[in-house]
Amino acid sequence: MRSVMASRGDAPTADSASRTLVLAIDGTRRIVQCGPNAPAVLGHAPGDLIGRTPGELVDDEAKADMEALLEAIAAGQERTAVLPVRRGGQGIAANGGAPSADAVITAQPMVGGEAPMGLLHVRVPLPPSERYQDPALMRRALMDDPLTRFGASLDLDQSAKGLVDVIVPHYCTTASVLVLESLVAADEVHSESGAAVLRRIAVTSDDGNPMWTATFPVGEVLVYPEGTPYREVLESAQPVHLPHVDAAVAGDIAARWRRNPAGELLTGVSMVLLPLIARDTLLGFIACTRVPGFRRFDAYDVEIGMEFAARAAIVIDNARLFSRERATALALQRSLLPHRLSAPSSVEVRHRYLPGSKLVEVGGDWYESIALPGARVALIVGDVAGHGVRAAVTMGRLRTALHTLANLELPPADALHVMHELMIELGEQEPHFATCVYAVYDATSGTLEVASAGHLPPLLVGPGGDNEYLRIPPAPPLGVAGTATIESREFAVEDGSVFVIYTDGLVENRGRDIDDGLARLRGIFGPGTAERSMEDLAKATLAGVYADHHRDDIAVLLARLRRLPDDKWTSWTLPSDPAAVRRARGLVRAQLEEWDLEELVYTTELIVSELITNAFRYAPEKPIELRLLLERTLVCEVRDHSAALPRLRHAADDDENGRGLLVVSQLAHRWGTRRTSTGKVVWCEQTVPGVDPDPYEPETTWPGQNHHRA
Numbered sequence: 001m002r003s004v005m006a007s008r009g010d011a012p013t014a015d016s017a018s019r020t021l022v023l024a025i026d027g028t029r030r031i032v033q034c035g036p037n038a039p040a041v042l043g044h045a046p047g048d049l050i051g052r053t054p055g056e057l058v059d060d061e062a063k064a065d066m067e068a069l070l071e072a073i074a075a076g077q078e079r080t081a082v083l084p085v086r087r088g089g090q091g092i093a094a095n096g097g098a099p100s101a102d103a104v105i106t107a108q109p110m111v112g113g114e115a116p117m118g119l120l121h122v123r124v125p126l127p128p129s130e131r132y133q134d135p136a137l138m139r140r141a142l143m144d145d146p147l148t149r150f151g152a153s154l155d156l157d158q159s160a161k162g163l164v165d166v167i168v169p170h171y172c173t174t175a176s177v178l179v180l181e182s183l184v185a186a187d188e189v190h191s192e193s194g195a196a197v198l199r200r201i202a203v204t205s206d207d208g209n210p211m212w213t214a215t216f217p218v219g220e221v222l223v224y225p226e227g228t229p230y231r232e233v234l235e236s237a238q239p240v241h242l243p244h245v246d247a248a249v250a251g252d253i254a255a256r257w258r259r260n261p262a263g264e265l266l267t268g269v270s271m272v273l274l275p276l277i278a279r280d281t282l283l284g285f286i287a288c289t290r291v292p293g294f295r296r297f298d299a300y301d302v303e304i305g306m307e308f309a310a311r312a313a314i315v316i317d318n319a320r321l322f323s324r325e326r327a328t329a330l331a332l333q334r335s336l337l338p339h340r341l342s343a344p345s346s347v348e349v350r351h352r353y354l355p356g357s358k359l360v361e362v363g364g365d366w367y368e369s370i371a372l373p374g375a376r377v378a379l380i381v382g383d384v385a386g387h388g389v390r391a392a393v394t395m396g397r398l399r400t401a402l403h404t405l406a407n408l409e410l411p412p413a414d415a416l417h418v419m420h421e422l423m424i425e426l427g428e429q430e431p432h433f434a435t436c437v438y439a440v441y442d443a444t445s446g447t448l449e450v451a452s453a454g455h456l457p458p459l460l461v462g463p464g465g466d467n468e469y470l471r472i473p474p475a476p477p478l479g480v481a482g483t484a485t486i487e488s489r490e491f492a493v494e495d496g497s498v499f500v501i502y503t504d505g506l507v508e509n510r511g512r513d514i515d516d517g518l519a520r521l522r523g524i525f526g527p528g529t530a531e532r533s534m535e536d537l538a539k540a541t542l543a544g545v546y547a548d549h550h551r552d553d554i555a556v557l558l559a560r561l562r563r564l565p566d567d568k569w570t571s572w573t574l575p576s577d578p579a580a581v582r583r584a585r586g587l588v589r590a591q592l593e594e595w596d597l598e599e600l601v602y603t604t605e606l607i608v609s610e611l612i613t614n615a616f617r618y619a620p621e622k623p624i625e626l627r628l629l630l631e632r633t634l635v636c637e638v639r640d641h642s643a644a645l646p647r648l649r650h651a652a653d654d655d656e657n658g659r660g661l662l663v664v665s666q667l668a669h670r671w672g673t674r675r676t677s678t679g680k681v682v683w684c685e686q687t688v689p690g691v692d693p694d695p696y697e698p699e700t701t702w703p704g705q706n707h708h709r710a
Contacts, residue, residue: 024118024430027398029053029070034367041124042322043087054120056445058082059100073118080106085122090318092214101125132171132295135304142172142308154322156184160202171305172272172288172297174205174212181221183320196234197223198284207291212665215261225256233273237282239306240273243296270296274309278317286312311662332389336396341375342694344443345631346562350538354505354545354554362435363553364391366399373672373683374637375443375564375629376405381501381557382436382480383455394432398422398478402438409674410453412438413488416478419488420453423479433479437472437501443564444629446495451488453478456504456518463496465527469518496530498537499559505552506541534560564629571627574612576620576640581612584626588636595630599689603667607636610664611682615640619679633669633685633693641679669693 013632024033030053034046042049042057054070055063072079084100106121132138159392160177168176168302181197181340200220224230233240244248246265254263269289276283288310290297297305343349349369364384371377380402385394401422405415416438426432435455441448450458450470454477473487483505493499500521507517524540539554574580585605592601608626615624619640629635646661664671664684671684687693 017128019120019124021124023049023054023122025054025070025073025118034699035116041122041695042085045154057085057122066105069105069120070118073107076109078106078108082105086126087124107507131143131169132290132301135300138170138301139304139307140303141312142166151527154319156316156319156323157201159315159319161204163315164204167288167308168204169206171301171308173207173291173294174203174289175214176203176287177201177276177284177316178287178315181314196224198234199220209291210267211261211265215259215265228253229257229271229273230285233275233285234282237275239275239279239309240271241297241299241302242271243298245269245271252553253278268292270294272297272302272305274302276313276316278313281317283313283316283320285309288342325497332392332708336392336399337366338368338399341557342371343369344371344564346375346443346564347377347441348534348560348562349377349379350534350558352538352542352554352556352697354542358379359608363387364395365505365553365555366395367501367555367557368399368403368406369557369559370403372406372440372672373635374627374681375569375631375683377441377443377633378412378500378560379439379441379501379557379559380406380436381455381503381552381555382434383503383555384432384434387553394426394434397426398434398436402436409672412440412449413486416451416453416475416486420478424481427479433477435504437476439499439501441493441499441559441561443562446493446561448491448493448499448561449488450491451475451486453481453486456507459502459521459525460491460493460527461498461500461529462494463530465525465529467522467525467529469522490643493561494615495560495561495563498525498529499561500525500541500556502541502556503552503554504544505554506556509552534558564631568631569627569629571625574624574626576616576622576624578616580616580624580680581609584608584612588628590627592634597630597634597688600634600686603686604636607664607667607684607686608638609635610661611670611684612637613632614638614646614661614682615642618642618644618646630688631690633687634688635683635685636679637683639679639681643675643679645673645675645680646682671681 004624008225019037019041021033021038022033023031026032031049032051034049035041036046038044038046038049049057055066058066065081065083069079069081081104082102083105085103085105086100101124104123105119106123108121145415157181160179164175178198178200181199184199184201198221199217200216200222203213203216203218216482224234229240229242245253245266245268247263250266251263252268266289269291271290272288274286274288276285288297288303288305319613333393335355341351342350351367351369352367353367355363364386366380366382368380369377370380382395382402384391384398384522386394398419402415402419404416410418416436419436423432423434433454435453437450437452437455437458439448439450439458439624448460451473452458452472457472459467460470461467470489470491472489475486476482499565502521504514507521511515521541524543525537529537538556538558541558542554545554553708571590572584574584585608588604588608589601592598592604612624615638619642622641625637625639627635627637627639629637661671667686668684669687671682673682685693
């Protein structure tokens with residue numbers, strides 16, 4: 001059978017700049033059918049190919065590869081190879097010196113018939129002179145499926161990369177996308193003049209010249225100079241068409257831009273600059289060029305390009321809006337979690353946070369570690385019911401309120417009671433409830449006071465590896481109406497113990513019972529816990545939970561509790577009489593000299609005198625306790641048996657008293673009061689020379705970011 005058949009590759013396809021010739025091969029491995037576009041693909045008439053072997057179409061060094069393709073057809077396999085094919089206008093037999101071109105050849109077996117048969121699809125690139133000749137083909141390549149593909153992403157960089165991959169090679173040989181810098185920064189885009197700051201977010205070329213991406217790099221932020229076509233498209237928001245850029249024009253652009261390689265690259269090109277306009281706002285433009293040898297842009301090409309740019313601008317604008325909304329949501333969510341944890345120097349704290357959703361990176365779980373005066377620390381973990389931004393906003397309210405209550409030094413049970421009242425009030429607008437565990441550790445006495453509102457029990461791990469879940473008096477979650485009261489319990493903690501508080505997402509999911517999760521958590525903190533670093537322990541708590549795509553939000557707070565060394569604090573019990581002031585001054589002087597803090601003796605004596613005098617005045621019949629602590633600051637505490645809290649006031653000129661706390665506030669770094677079960681404590685802090693009272697190293701990542709997995 002010897003015939004010429006219609007070829008489905010007569011014209012370039014919409015997704016490539018190439019031509020395809022289909023050849024039918026019989027059992028003797030000879031060409032028996034040939035597409036009519038053989039002259040355009042191989043430069044031979046169809047009749048010259050019928051009866052020939054496929055090996056005659058390729059160079060001598062590629063004949064073995066062609067035989068391998070024919071063997072694949074005989075074996076019923078499909079295979080593809082890139083082989084150099086001979087092209088020319090003479091017969092094959094006389095074509096030994098004809099130029100060759102690389103072609104993608106696909107061998108495809110055919111089922112049926114008495115002898116093995118198959119097809120060879122020979123695909124060669126279009127010569128430069130023939131690309132961009134068919135406007136209908138170019139329009140179809142730009143407007144159909146490719147636009148849908150790159151428009152499916154809401155990422156600005158990916159959308160721009162998809163855009164240039166479509167426009168090259170179907171419209172031009174080189175293209176770059178430039179957008180306003182404010183757009184990349186997820187900010188509101190305003191109408192700007194030609195001097196707008198732009199960023200190049202995508203560049204590609206198919207002419208094999210690497211200088212395009214080197215001269216016009218991705219990520220460059222720039223302002224185009226006046227007198228260049230780039231400035232013109234920004235000022236007019238209209239397409240700029242330069243059919244031919246000669247050496248003089250290219251040199252002028254390079255000189256104004258002070259970028260010499262640009263002059264060499266632009267010499268002889270045809271250029272079109274297509275503005276990206278969405279909702280009457282200029283977002284940037286697409287720079288398109290065709291290098292010498294290709295058909296130059298004409299007015300119809302500009303019309304096609306503007307139609308493509310109008311659709312592309314919508315895609316870019318959607319990506320911009322998504323980026324801005326996402327940046328706003330993340331800024332809100334990240335601001336709701338603490339960016340630092342504070343604790344006494346003897347207490348080491350670590351945290352882990354893992355959101356349940358990749359779209360919403362903060363939920364209703366939160367954690368806190370707040371250093372309190374007197375070498376104490378408040379350790380808190382809470383969980384607002386629900387997910388997403390709404391739960392995160394409620395969490396932010398509760399966290400802020402609880403942070404304030406902690407600084408007011410309310411006991412854990414009292415603080416949670418106030419939080420409960422707040423949740424009841426919030427529930428009048430929209431139902432809310434939350435669970436919370438609140439603990440305060442005293443590094444001088446080694447005691448831990450814990451209160452819980454509907455939360456899972458904390459885990460206390462002893463230095464020897466023994467661990468137990470602490471039994472806390474039960475109470476309903478915050479915001480749930482009921483008559484139960486919130487109570488706290490105090491525990492004596494061994495030095496070096498690890499305290500673990502967490503939310504239910506760590507120990508409970510759809511496929512695991514909560515008892516199994518609690519047992520797993522206990523297994524993590526077994527023998528050897530004292531030797532393991534806190535960072536390793538924190539990582540171990542989340543091991544195995546990343547693969548659970550149906551997990552809840554997870555917040556974990558771990559604290560290694562150590563007492564303050566005995567040589568860093570001391571206390572004295574003084575009688576409630578005027579002579580106690582003099583004795584207190586002497587005790588303070590001797591202790592500060594022992595700590596090599598002679599610089600603070602004078603101010604500390606004044607502070608102690610005022611605080612002891614105040615305590616004697618309001619609690620004259622019971623002893624007074626004076627305590628000094630040397631941490632990052634020097635803390636002075638005076639404890640008496642009066643529940644009346646002092647307040648700062650400005651005394652009149654003729655008042656005989658009322659100036660004591662004013663003196664203390666002027667001399668101290670900060671001061672405050674807190675109630676105790678038997679009275680109150682008035683404290684003040686002084687900075688220690690050469691020691692930062694509030695050390696803080698800014699974190700390079702937001703809480704939880706390092707724990708995401710792609």
